[in-house]
Structures are given as C-alpha cells and as structure tokens.
Amino acid sequence: RKEVEQDPGPFNVPEGATVAFNCTYSNSASQSFFWYRQDCRKEPKLLMSVYSSGNEDGRFTAQLNRASQYISLLIRDSKLSDSATYLCVVNRRTGGGNKLTFGTGTQLKVEL
Amino acid sequence: NAGVTQTPKFRVLKTGQSMTLLCAQDMNHEYMYWYRQDPGMGLRLIHYSVGEGTTAKGEVPDGYNVSRLKKQNFLLGLESAAPSQTSVYFCASASSSYNEQFFGPGTRLTVL
Numbered sequence: 001r002k003e004v005e006q007d008p009g010p011f012n013v014p015e016g017a018t019v020a021f022n023c024t025y026s027n028s029a030s031q032s033f034f035w036y037r038q039d040c041r042k043e044p045k046l047l048m049s050v051y052s053s054g055n056e057d058g059r060f061t062a063q064l065n066r067a068s069q070y071i072s073l074l075i076r077d078s079k080l081s082d083s084a085t086y087l088c089v090v091n092r093r094t095g096g097g098n099k100l101t102f103g104t105g106t107q108l109k110v111e112l
Numbered sequence: 113n114a115g116v117t118q119t120p121k122f123r124v125l126k127t128g129q130s131m132t133l134l135c136a137q138d139m140n141h142e143y144m145y146w147y148r149q150d151p152g153m154g155l156r157l158i159h160y161s162v163g164e165g166t167t168a169k170g171e172v173p174d175g176y177n178v179s180r181l182k183k184q185n186f187l188l189g190l191e192s193a194a195p196s197q198t199s200v201y202f203c204a205s206a207s208s209s210y211n212e213q214f215f216g217p218g219t220r221l222t223v224l
Contacts, residue, residue, distance in 0.1 A: 004154075032210060043202055043215035044155070087154070091210065097162065098209035102147075104154040 001026050004090050006103040013110055017078050021106045023088030024070045031098075033064055033071050036087040038105065044087055047073075078110045113138050116216035118203050124222045125193045133188040133219050135203030143206040144186040145213065146170075146178060148199040155202065161186055162209075193223045 006023045013019045025033075033050035048055065050062040050071050061074040075082055088103035116137045125131055135144065146158040157170030159178040167178045175197060177189045186205075190197060200220050204213040 008152075034212075043217050045215070046212045049212075097168075100157075100213065102155040104152060 002103075003027060003101045004088055004103040006086075006088050006106045008104060008106060010107040010109050013078055013108070015078055015080060015110055015112055017110075018074065018076050019078055019108065020072055020074045021086055021088075021108075022070050022072050023103055023106075024068075025088075025090045025101075026069070027090070027092055028066075028069065030069075030090045030092040032091040033062075034089040034091070035060075035062060035071075035073050036089055036102075038085045038087055040084075044102075047086070075108075078108075080110050080112070083108055083110045115139065116203055116205055116214050118201075118216035118219050120219060121217065122220045124224065125190075126224050127194060129193050129223075130189070130191050131193065131221075132190075133201055133203075133221075135186045135188070135205075135216055136184055137186075137203075137205040137214070138184065139205060139207070139214065140183070141205035141207050141214075142183070143209060143213075144180065145204040145206075146176070146186065146188045147202045147204065148172065148197075149202060149218075150199050158188065158201075193221075195223045197221065198223045 035047040036044040037047045038044040054063045059076045063072045085105040085107045087105045119134045145160045147155040161180040164183040203216040206213045
C-alpha cells in the first residue's frame with residue numbers, strides 16, 4: 001500500500017463548480033499535512049497547510065480527519081486558472097529526521 | 113530574490129555519460145533536497161542535506177551522488193547515466209524540516 005494515495009483524476013468541472021479531492025495516508029504517525037499545486041511542466045508550489053481544526057484560504061478549504069487518516073481539499077467557485085495537479089503531502093518523523101511523502105497528484109481541469 | 117534555481121533546464125545524455133546538476137538557493141535555507149518525478153510515481157526523494165557539509169540518502173539514492181560544500185548550493189551527480197534515470201529532477205530548499213519546501217523549476221533529463 002502506498003504511504004499517500006490520491007485519485008489521479010482527471011476531474012473535469014465547469015467554471016463556478018465546487019470540487020473536492022481526498023487523500024489517504026497509511027502511517028498514523030504522520031504529523032503535518034499540506035496541499036501543493038503543480039501546473040503542467042512546472043515545479044510544485046505550496047497551496048496550503050492542513051490543520052487539525054480545518055482551515056480556509058479564500059475559495060480553498062482543507063480538512064484533516066486523523067481517525068480515518070485522510071485529508072481533503074475543497075475548491076469553491078472554480079476558475080479556469082485552478083486547472084492544475086494537486087499534490088497531497090504528508091510529513092512524519094523518522095529516525096533520520098522528518099520525511100515528506102508526496103502523493104502522485106489529482107488532476108483538475110476547469111472548463112468553460 | 114531568485115529563490116531556487118537549477119541548471120541546466122534540459123539535458124540529453126548517452127548511456128554511461130556523467131553529469132552534474134546544480135541547485136542554488138538565496139534564502140539562507142539549511143535544508144536542501146533532490147527529487148525525481150516520473151509519471152504515476154509522484155516525487156521521490158533522492159538525497160537531502162540538513163546543512164552545509166552534510167548529506168543523507170533518500171528513498172531512491174542508487175546511481176546518484178551529492179555534495180553540499182556551500183550552504184547555498186546542492187549538487188547532484190550522475191556518474192554513469194542509465195536510461196532508467198530519464199526523469200524530471202527537482203531541487204527544493206526549506207528553513208526547517210517542518211516548513212514549506214520551495215522548489216526550483218526542474219531539469220528535464222533524457223538518457224538515451
């Protein structure tokens with residue numbers, strides 16, 4: 001089983017739609033969680049951290065469910081510019097320090 | 113600030129050739145990382161460094177070597193390139209292992 005699993009998509013949604021992605025992680029010792037965004041043929045960039053109580057940044061809402069070991073990202077009022085791949089990232093402590101594990105990403109395509 | 117830069121952007125090698133990829137950051141970050149990204153595999157950590165003069169193996173270190181002689185630079189070497197090393201290579205840096213990683217624009221390497 002992969003340490004971090006995401007539905008690869010693509011999710012094709014019309015502009016203005018609400019879309020949600022889930023990500024599951026296998027290691028209960030995971031400590032911190034992030035969503036990164038990666039545009040085609042570009043580098044990943046941090047979209048937002050995910051806090052235990054859930055957090056919101058404009059049209060984006062992230063949730064963490066430690067009991068079920070999944071995190072989610074909700075995008076409201078989708079824009080064409082939201083089209084990208086969204087990477088779920090999990091950080092856990094190891095003997096050699098902290099380890100970031102990246103999911104393979106969920107592709108979002110927002111259409112007119 | 114340039115952030116994280118990588119050279120070269122593109123490279124084609126023949127099997128058995130060697131090369132060095134250079135990563136530079138101007139954010140005074142202690143932590144630096146080398147990843148490779150392949151379709152369906154996500155980002156996988158090759159080597160990392162927690163400070164000048166230190167390096168450590170990541171998830172997929174075989175066939176690669178690294179050096180961190182200066183805090184701002186992290187070099188990735190391929191001594192004898194193989195077709196399996198065809199990939200996109202990303203460098204990243206962070207102020208700590210808990211914080212956001214900032215990525216460079218990537219190097220697209222093809223080994224024939």
